[in-house]
Amino acid sequence: MLSVDALTKSFGSKRAVDTVGFTVDKPMMIGVIGRSGAGKSTLLRMINRLSDATSGSIRFEGEEITTLKGAKRRAWQSRCAMIFQQFNLVPRMDVVSNVLHGTLNRRSTLATMFNLYPQADIHKSIDILDRLGIAEQAAKRAEALSGGQQQRVAIARALMQDPQMILADEPIASLDPMNAQIVMEALRRIYEEDGRMVITNLHTLDTARRYCDRVIGMRDGRIVFDGTPEQLTTGVARDIYGAGADFSEAATSTEIETLNTQTAQRPVPA
Numbered sequence: 001m002l003s004v005d006a007l008t009k010s011f012g013s014k015r016a017v018d019t020v021g022f023t024v025d026k027p028m029m030i031g032v033i034g035r036s037g038a039g040k041s042t043l044l045r046m047i048n049r050l051s052d053a054t055s056g057s058i059r060f061e062g063e064e065i066t067t068l069k070g071a072k073r074r075a076w077q078s079r080c081a082m083i084f085q086q087f088n089l090v091p092r093m094d095v096v097s098n099v100l101h102g103t104l105n106r107r108s109t110l111a112t113m114f115n116l117y118p119q120a121d122i123h124k125s126i127d128i129l130d131r132l133g134i135a136e137q138a139a140k141r142a143e144a145l146s147g148g149q150q151q152r153v154a155i156a157r158a159l160m161q162d163p164q165m166i167l168a169d170e171p172i173a174s175l176d177p178m179n180a181q182i183v184m185e186a187l188r189r190i191y192e193e194d195g196r197m198v199i200t201n202l203h204t205l206d207t208a209r210r211y212c213d214r215v216i217g218m219r220d221g222r223i224v225f226d227g228t229p230e231q232l233t234t235g236v237a238r239d240i241y242g243a244g245a246d247f248s249e250a251a252t253s254t255e256i257e258t259l260n261t262q263t264a265q266r267p268v269p270a
């Protein structure tokens with residue numbers, strides 16, 4: 001389905017992503033972990049074509065993605081919607097209009113200029129908001145919502161494109177634990193119920209373990225781990241976060257305990 005091969009991104013002499021390769025055969029929920037600067041965002045941005053690869057290949061259902069141009073590149077971007085830590089909504093615009101922005105790629109400039117949205121799209125946006133539990137916020141300005149609600153609006157906007165894949169770049173990094181859980185559960189449901197692939201960058205092991213089927217660990221631009229949450233042992237975590245790491249960047253004290261006793265068990269997602 002998705003096949004990444006020797007993917008590299010250089011900034012000057014620095015390789016932000018260094019000969020990265022992995023394949024995904026069927027939709028699943030993948031967590032990409034690693035400390036700050038490991039290359040997680042750069043990897044997702046290359047998959048979405050927000051950023052061009054320096055070398056290497058990304059194939060999706062047989063099609064080479066790295067070389068797509070113009071309309072084909074935009075079409076690809078609507079098949080793999082991106083979600084960001086800072087939500088990237090238009091703050092003063094109402095929630096529904098923000099969600100309808102997810103259809104921008106397929107609307108004419110004229111329709112966009114005059115804010116003409118087809119009725120069907122408006123209904124669809126309300127249905128999606130309803131599914132995410134925030135339909136009652138539809139008429140409010142985005143800026144009036146809590147962070148967790150705003151991130152759900154961003155997810156709704158992504159779903160408006162009916163994407164095959166959702167790429168989320170630290171979607172819960174700005175949220176409190178309660179909202180983080182709501183957003184991760186929403187992403188998990190989008191995978192389980194819709195069969196959309198989800199690749200999400202996460203700062204902490206804990207979240208990856210709890211919600212993901214597969215975890216990719218990056219360090220200095222390279223993949224140093226690729227396996228199931230169960231395979232993520234203390235030694236592996238050290239590889240990812242660096243020798244002698246106290247996991248302070250990565251883990252809560254409970255996680256460190258779990259790692260240290262190596263009895264880590266993945267909780268069953270609610």
Ligand SMILES: Nc1ncnc2c1ncn2[C@@H]1O[C@H](COP(=O)(O)OP(=O)(O)O)[C@@H](O)[C@H]1O
Nearest residue numbers: 011015016034035036037038039040041042043
């Ligand atoms: N636009 C850029 N110009 C120069 N260096 C960059 C740029 N984007 C990222 N980098 C560098 O690439 C490395 C990986 O960054 P990034 O992908 O943002 O890591 P992560 O998301 O894991 O924190 C870092 O060393 C970062 O400083």
Ligand SMILES: [Mg+2]
Nearest residue numbers: 040041042170
């Ligand atoms: Mg990042």
